[in-house]
Amino acid sequence: AIKLTSYRTPFRAGIGNTFGTLLKFPEKFVAGGLIDPIRSFVTRTPRESFIREALADLIGSTHGLKQGAKDAVRSLVDESFAAMQQRGAEAIPIGGAIKGTLGKIVRFPFRFVSAPDAFFRAVNKNGEIAAEATRRAIKEGLKGEALVIRINEIIKSGIVEEKAAGKAAYRVFQEELDKYTAILNSLRDKLPLTKLVVAFFKTPINLLKFGIERSPLAPMLPRFWKAVIKQGGEEANQAISRMVVGSGIVSGLTMYALDGSIEGSWQNMTPAERDAKYRQGKQPFSVRLGNKYYSYRGLEPLSFWLTLSAELGDAIGKEREVSPQLIIDILTSISEDFSNQPFLLGLNNLFEALSDPEENAQRFISDLVRGTTLPVAIGDIARLYDPTIRKTEGVIEGLQSNIPGLSKGLLPKRNVFGESIIRE
16 A cells, blocks of 8 residues: 555556557457458458448447546545456455554555546446347448347346456456466465565556557467467457557657667666767656656556657667667667566566665665655655655665655765766
8 A cells, every 4th residue: 555655646547548548449449440451361261350330439439438537536435346357456355454544544545546447347238239130230231220129138138247347357467367467466365475576466467468469569478379260250350450550650769769769778878878878858668748758667568668769769760680689689678667667666676686686776675665665756756855866875865865854864876977877
């Protein structure tokens, strides 16, 4: 709960869910208007996807806004509803460990971060019900008034609700894990202390898959080929459409990155080169909006596309040839950004501590103590009050740097020119 007190957490969840929802409309349009006609013609099989699904989904999603608002409010006040249906369930059992009013206050961050999920889950489910009912009615060969009547009959029957619920969970990054990742997740339940380091697992895994599926890297996923070759039909249309739409987004962002408007990891730069960029107002993993650069870390799945575009733009600008090393560099940059998102920061710090205990073990212990005793919201206030980045050694100074007023008692970090480094 302490880790989720930041105002940024529900904001990030809302951003991710917004993109996850908005993308389904162009994806359905491409699947029904481009991919499926080609697939049907080549394979000599009946049509499986239709453009009209996108319109039905849009109308259904609009009608679901009211229910989404109700569910968001219910998520804030009803612990059982929040724990059973949204990402808060990864960290909180139904009922919680602390009873009474105190427990409800402590667990409020779980309900708060669940609210965006509850809203977008309801919106997506309503849209998917309309889209699936439309697809089935069209496949029956109906048109005109008969088609409309049949769509309403399918919706009222409830036979598409389960499938729609699964697709809605996918859009808010809460679909069930596959066999192998589910095994890893089960270890967290058997070893509860691991949740201090990896508070969330399902959400970041689904976010990563969501991003890869919508990029030129999609064929790297076994589920892509399973959909295209084994499942076929509607599943194949959707898998290919996701890759096409996502690759289009990456192409557009790469053009924007060519003029230096999107920054990636800076992993291959020297300290002097990094410092020169900092003096220009830039920072790693950031995008220029107006005349300033803003960090996009943690804004999954948007940050996945921005990181990939930044690295592709850098490679094109330096006229690097397509090679295994270039692919490795791009994947390394993506993994660096992904490992630093809030959901996985504790795990990333643990790996760094294990790989270089002398250099990183103390920082890991300090971050662990701070992350389990001091609400992140307090650190947010401290950074607003004191934007200077401070030197810290040990647990006490690590806590001090995140307490408003006390942080100014620490020495500032300085650049190569001896100037204090200010957090932009």
